[in-house]
Amino acid sequence: MNKVMEFLERWLLPVAEKLNNNRYLTALRDGFMVALPVIIFGSIFVVIANFPFLDRLLGEEAYAAYQNALGPASAATLSLMGLFVIVGIGYKLTEHYGGQAIYGGVVAIASFLILTPQTVEKVTGAIPTSSLGAQGLFLGIFTAIISAELYRFFVNKNWVIKMPAGVPEAVSRSFSSLIPIGLTLTVFLLVRILFSYTPYETVQNFIYTVIQQPLTKLGSGLGATIVAVILIQIFWFFGLHGQIIVNTVFDPIWYALNDENFQAFQAGRELPNVITKQFIDTFLVGMGGSGMTLAVVILIFLIGRSRQVKELGKLGGPPGIFNVNEPITFGLPIILNPLALIPWILAPVVVTVITYFAMASGLVPKPAGIIVPWTTPIGISGFLATGNAWQGAVLQIFNLLVVMAIWWPFLKIIDKSYYEKENKPSE
Template identity: 85%
Template sequence: MNKFMEVLENFLLPIADKLNNNRYLTALRDGFMVALPLIIFGSIFVVIANFPFLDRIISEDAYAAYQNALGPASAATLSIMGLFVIVGIGYKLTQHYGLDAIYGGVVAIAAFLILTPQVLEDVSGVIPTSTLGAEGMFLGIFTAFISAELYRFFVNKNWTIKMPAGVPDSVSRSFSALIPITLTLTVFLVIRVVFSYTKYDTVQNFIYTIIQQPLTELGSGLIATIVAVLLIQIFWFFGLHGQIIINSVFDPIWYALNDENLQAFQAGSELPNIITKQFVDSFLVGMGGSGMTLAVVILIFIIGKSRQTKELGKLGGPSGLFNVNEPIIFGLPIIMNPLILIPWLLAPVVITIITYFSMATGMVPRPAGIIVPWTTPVILNGFLATGNAWQGAVLQAFNLVVVMGIWWPFLKILDKSYYESEKNDKKNDSDSKRKEA
């Protein structure tokens, strides 16, 4: 066991450190965080617009009017979420370089729109909303990175307009950004023109065909998801925030898959994907946090004998209900504790497989593309994530029992060791007092 842990530590920790400190992955992660409040807002109204049985309670016309009234909430947020992510990435990466971040955000969005097809069914000057969402996600990410780097390059070359003293700061900043922005956007305009002479016609088509589609197909598979889940658990075991590290890589894929499901759900079509952002967030993380440790808290109340575990259960229970599990991770502890390495790695993999095949066989509806806030308690979380389907709630409850079964013998051993240690400490204290008397 020690040799295995040493190999993992020597191999994975340097990789994790590089990923965690990579400026592009950090900007990508933070860019999604900028968009998250808007995404959640749109998701809330998708849930409200699709209350179960509402279409049976009111007339067909009233139901259509109700959905049309709430539709703009998701259309203005979820359907064009790529735009918010692009602004966030451009802003955060430019901020990392110590430059005026707002111009990094606006140049990123302008560069993306230059590369985006502006024709819809032979009508020019119209941008399809699909290109502003999942379909354009990867192009937007690359565009944000490149535009921020070009903007930084031109600013560092000092190719800026210097305004005389006394000019208001806002005016001076605008003129300082003028030449770098002009040169950056000119580069993207040239790229657009060049691609118009290729078989792909647009950069959008090129990125989607060569990069996004293959990566999305890979990321939507069970094996890739298991690998991602395992890495999250391993990084956490060594004290690193596994979700932040792995999500930085997988979020563009999972969000794109999520958006495809949302569009199908709103259209009343069959949902195309099982693995999505919400598959991971609701049926793995959304059950007490990483490693689904709400099951551990419940077990503590059932089998815990030691004072340490009982107190930990009281401390970690309330926060665990809302998927915050740092008290368990650091208090049990999970970090660098070989006694719990097996259930810590095994349980999420088993649950991933159970959830995947439950949805693949149609027993449970697939995630509807609705972004459920990560602090939403278990059961309700599964209900909302599957488009207000009771099967999602039942699956979460079943998964919780499975995780408890996996953890039971290991937590029993850990609790027994704490209990014996506490008994020995108590006995030693009694002996010491008797000698003093």
């Protein structure tokens, strides 16, 4: 055990710290956070529009009218999520450099739209919504980062229009950004023109064929997902936010897979993917937080004898219901506790495998692409994430029992050591 911890500390932690502090990955993470409120808003209305048995209660015609009335809520948010993420990345990266953040967001979205095909079935001047959603996310990420860097480069070269004193600040800022934004957009226009002479025709086709499609296929596999889950748990064990580090890399892939399922769900087609963003967030994180520590809280009330563990259960129980588990991870503690390392890593891996095969076999519906707020309690989140399917809730409960079984002997040892220390006669 000591050799394993020594190896992880020596080789893995430095990499994790570099990833955690990388400005591009930080901007990417924060960009998703900017988009999250509108994504959740759209997801809520998808759930409302697809309540079970509602078509039978309202009738076919009334139900269609009901769905059409609520449709714009998801069409203007979930279907266009790429736009919000791009603005967020450009804004946050420019803010990191101390520049005018709003112009970083503006130049990012304008650059992306320049590169995006503007033809739908031979009708020019129209942009397909698929290009503005998760399908265009990879291009959007590259575009936002490069455009923000180009904008900063031109500003640092002092290629700006300086207005005389007395001009309102808003006007002065607008004119000072004119040349840097204009030059940045010109670069992207030239890139678009150059790609029109290649076999790919557009940058979007190039990114999707060469980068996005292979990565998405890799990220949808069980093996890559298990690796991601193990890394999340190891980083957390050493006190680093594993989800922030790993999800920053995997989120573009998982969101793209999520969007494919969402489009299929709305069209009434078979859902193509098992692994999606909600696979991770609902059936792993959505069971008490990272490591599914709601199981630990329940076990504390069942087998806990020491005062320390019992008090920790009272403290960690209420937030654990809403998937906030810092009281448990830092209070038990799980972090840097060799006794907790095995169940901390093993339980999420076992649950990942169980959930994958339960969905791949058709026993449980696949995630429908609906973004469920991460604070949604267990049972409810599984029901919503699978498109209002009761099997999703049952799978979460079953997984919880599995995690409890894995943790049982280890928590008993931890609790016993605390109990013995508390009842040791004082010398």
